[in-house]
Amino acid sequence: MSPDADPSCLFCRIVRKEIPAKIVFEDERVLAFHDVAPKAPTHVIVVPKTHVARLSEAGDEHAALLGACLVALIGVARMLSLDSYRVVVNDGAEAGQSVFHLHLHLLGGRIFAWPPG
Ligand code: AMP
Numbered sequence: 001m002s003p004d005a006d007p008s009c010l011f012c013r014i015v016r017k018e019i020p021a022k023i024v025f026e027d028e029r030v031l032a033f034h035d036v037a038p039k040a041p042t043h044v045i046v047v048p049k050t051h052v053a054r055l056s057e058a059g060d061e062h063a064a065l066l067g068a069c070l071v072a073l074i075g076v077a078r079m080l081s082l083d084s085y086r087v088v089v090n091d092g093a094e095a096g097q098s099v100f101h102l103h104l105h106l107l108g109g110r111i112f113a114w115p116p117g
Pocket of ligand 1: 010019021033034035036037038045089090096097098099100
């Protein structure tokens with residue numbers, strides 16, 4: 001187990017393949033998988049393999065990792081032929097974060113309202 005991994009973290013467990021997920025992309029730094037309870041026809045979760053609890057805990061040392069997550073998301077969106085999509089990061093419980101391992105939501109396949117709820 002990586003020294004950064006949190007043994008009880010759901011997404012760390014998915015990264016370690018202890019919990020099954022429908023993986024759509026993986027490289028050495030990033031994993032992307034379908035959300036188990038999709039909020040749109042396409043709903044993919046993109047996570048850094050390194051455990052960072054939430055966006056606001058990321059620092060300069062995570063800049064490359066955050067970039068890798070965004071680039072991976074763009075690649076997944078292209079692979080899934082999404083022409084228009086929404087990217088969401090919930091940071092903190094009041095913003096809707098329920099899994100405290102930093103992740104990007106890639107949502108597509110329907111019209112999205114603005115402002116969001
Ligand atoms: P958030 O509420 O921003 O923390 O997003 C967490 C997301 O993880 C939610 O959209 C959940 O549906 C999703 N989720 C929870 N458990 C799993 C799982 N085992 N596999 C895939 N997605 C999950």
